[in-house]
Amino acid sequence: xxxxxxxxVGGMSLPRMLIGTNWLLGWSHTxxxxxxxxxxxFARPEDFWPVFETFxxxxxxxxxxxxxxxxxxxxxxxWAEQRAGQKIIRIDTPAMNVDDSAEARREAEKTIRHSAExxxxxxxxxxxxxxxxxxxxxxxxxxxxxxxxMIREAGMRPGLSAHMPEVVQYADRNEYDVExxxxxxxxxxxxxxxxxxxxxxxxxxxxxxxMTIKPMAAGRTTPYVGLTFSWNAIRPCDMxxxxxxxxxxxxxxxxxxxxxxxxxxxxxEARSSPFRQTVLGH
Numbered sequence: 001x002x003x004x005x006x007x008x009v010g011g012m013s014l015p016r017m018l019i020g021t022n023w024l025l026g027w028s029h030t031x032x033x034x035x036x037x038x039x040x041x042f043a044r045p046e047d048f049w050p051v052f053e054t055f056x057x058x059x060x061x062x063x064x065x066x067x068x069x070x071x072x073x074x075x076x077x078x079w080a081e082q083r084a085g086q087k088i089i090r091i092d093t094p095a096m097n098v099d100d101s102a103e104a105r106r107e108a109e110k111t112i113r114h115s116a117e118x119x120x121x122x123x124x125x126x127x128x129x130x131x132x133x134x135x136x137x138x139x140x141x142x143x144x145x146x147x148x149x150m151i152r153e154a155g156m157r158p159g160l161s162a163h164m165p166e167v168v169q170y171a172d173r174n175e176y177d178v179e180x181x182x183x184x185x186x187x188x189x190x191x192x193x194x195x196x197x198x199x200x201x202x203x204x205x206x207x208x209x210x211m212t213i214k215p216m217a218a219g220r221t222t223p224y225v226g227l228t229f230s231w232n233a234i235r236p237c238d239m240x241x242x243x244x245x246x247x248x249x250x251x252x253x254x255x256x257x258x259x260x261x262x263x264x265x266x267x268x269e270a271r272s273s274p275f276r277q278t279v280l281g282h
Contacts, residue, residue, distance in 0.1 A: 004017050007209055007238070023243040051245075053084070063090060090118070112151055131167070159179050169202060188220050212241065
């Protein structure tokens with residue numbers, strides 16, 4: 001298989017597909033039973049390997065997760081790197097204490113240092129922390145530059161997780177020191193705070209590459225529909241973060257994505273059915 005197309009973010013080459021981790025770490029967006037089943041399936045670092053191996057074979061060598069605050073994620077990446085004999089790019093999304101106090105600042109610095117210590121290449125402040133500082137009246141994110149400076153000083157590339165689409169606009173308008181942003185984007189509008197077209201416009205106007213997430217709306221649309229939409233609705237510099245629950249799913253998502261970028265129909269088996277209709281093919 002040819003290496004997956006790449007882009008550049010903050011001077012680092014990244015695959016345009018990023019390995020998502022909700023369906024590996026137990027955040028299904030469907031319910032507690034599904035969350036528990038995921039955690040049972042991926043209970044040990046080595047359990048992640050079949051999924052990682054499939055992505056790595058296609059040149060998809062970057063993982064997005066709250067790595068520094070989820071020990072199993074960090075351990076699974078370490079294990080995969082040793083097994084594969086290659087580096088895996090780490091996009092860390094830590095939540096941190098952003099209260100306006102000296103004590104909270106020290107906590108934030110500790111969180112950021114830990115992110116660097118575990119080998120993170122990118123530190124993208126989690127949306128739950130970023131959104132606490134957003135001031136819509138000012139069109140700004142006060143005190144954000146302090147945390148971005150901490151990330152730079154720790155030797156990582158700074159960015160933001162932006163469930164709130166205004167975060168991308170405010171970061172650009174105020175020329176904050178970010179290299180990229182995470183933005184929810186899918187054809188269903190799942191978890192998006194404004195209409196799909198509005199978010200698409202924000203992505204196309206962004207000053208930096210955008211890492212889109214939840215392309216399949218946490219299972220609410222099929223991979224073919226969700227991924228085909230995403231790849232055709234973003235720019236060549238942007239990325240799609242894809243979460244899977246098995247190596248087979250990863251292989252399917254890679255083929256669907258490559259076919260979308262090549263503007264051809266994917267080489268996939270037809271869906272199984274006890275009474276398959278002739279029109280569906282074989």
